[in-house]
Amino acid sequence: MLDRQGIGMTSLRTRERMLTRLANQGICSPQVLEAMRNVPRHIFMDEALASRAYEDTALPIGFNQTISQPFSVARMTELLSGTGKLASVLEIGTGCGYQTAVLAHIFKKVYSVERILALHKKAQMHLWDLKLTNVSLMYGDGHLGWADYAPFDAIIVTAAPVDVPQQLLVQLAIGGSMVIPVGISGKQVLQRITRTVNRYEYEDLEEVSFVPFQMGKE
Numbered sequence: 001m002l003d004r005q006g007i008g009m010t011s012l013r014t015r016e017r018m019l020t021r022l023a024n025q026g027i028c029s030p031q032v033l034e035a036m037r038n039v040p041r042h043i044f045m046d047e048a049l050a051s052r053a054y055e056d057t058a059l060p061i062g063f064n065q066t067i068s069q070p071f072s073v074a075r076m077t078e079l080l081s082g083t084g085k086l087a088s089v090l091e092i093g094t095g096c097g098y099q100t101a102v103l104a105h106i107f108k109k110v111y112s113v114e115r116i117l118a119l120h121k122k123a124q125m126h127l128w129d130l131k132l133t134n135v136s137l138m139y140g141d142g143h144l145g146w147a148d149y150a151p152f153d154a155i156i157v158t159a160a161p162v163d164v165p166q167q168l169l170v171q172l173a174i175g176g177s178m179v180i181p182v183g184i185s186g187k188q189v190l191q192r193i194t195r196t197v198n199r200y201e202y203e204d205l206e207e208v209s210f211v212p213f214q215m216g217k218e
């Protein structure tokens with residue numbers, strides 16, 4: 001098994017290859033690519049899988065959950081940051097904290113909610129290791145958003161509900177957007193919802209595959 005340091009040394013090279021691949025797949029925001037260059041994805045996974053960290057695939061992180069594939073992270077971050085409103089973002093589904101760390105390089109303040117206590121704690125450790133001080137994590141049910149810090153310039157949901165949770169719509173700032181996979185397993189569509197002064201505009205983007213959004217805490 002490779003040790004962390006060994007992976008660390010090869011990771012810069014493999015991370016550069018990941019960035020080239022993302023650019024070839026159509027990610028063109030220099031800010032997003034730079035954020036992904038700055039986040040060592042391999043530290044977010046168990047040692048046994050760390051050598052595969054830069055492959056373009058979702059990988060298991062325990063508790064039947066996955067770390068999102070690099071393309072999804074880049075694509076959703078690009079969709080969210082395009083508005084130029086970058087003061088605050090709410091993430092639902094912290095998982096191991098990788099997407100959270102990428103967001104922390106772009107948004108001034110990141111709030112992230114996770115319903116599985118062990119993952120919430122894991123993410124806290126990883127983000128602490130990276131000394132990302134502009135991130136606040138909460139153990140809770142993402143259906144309710146995080147009202148204390150609303151409204152948010154951007155909201156990203158990294159698990160798929162059947163319908164968009166109402167509280168998330170309420171907590172979106174005017175001029176802000178939410179990116180969310182919606183639908184049942186195998187039939188999800190990535191939606192971007194933009195809030196204007198008097199309504200919500202919905203755009204259906206590509207088909208995606210995310211773990212299901214679940215009720216309550218675990």
Ligand code: SAH
Nearest residue numbers: 067068093095099114115142158159213214
């Ligand atoms: N953002 C992560 C993706 C993790 S997978 C990454 O960067 O890789 C999606 C996560 O959403 C899982 O950890 C799952 O437990 C969490 N989740 C599902 N339903 C949720 C809910 N209602 N509230 C909060 N988190 C939820």
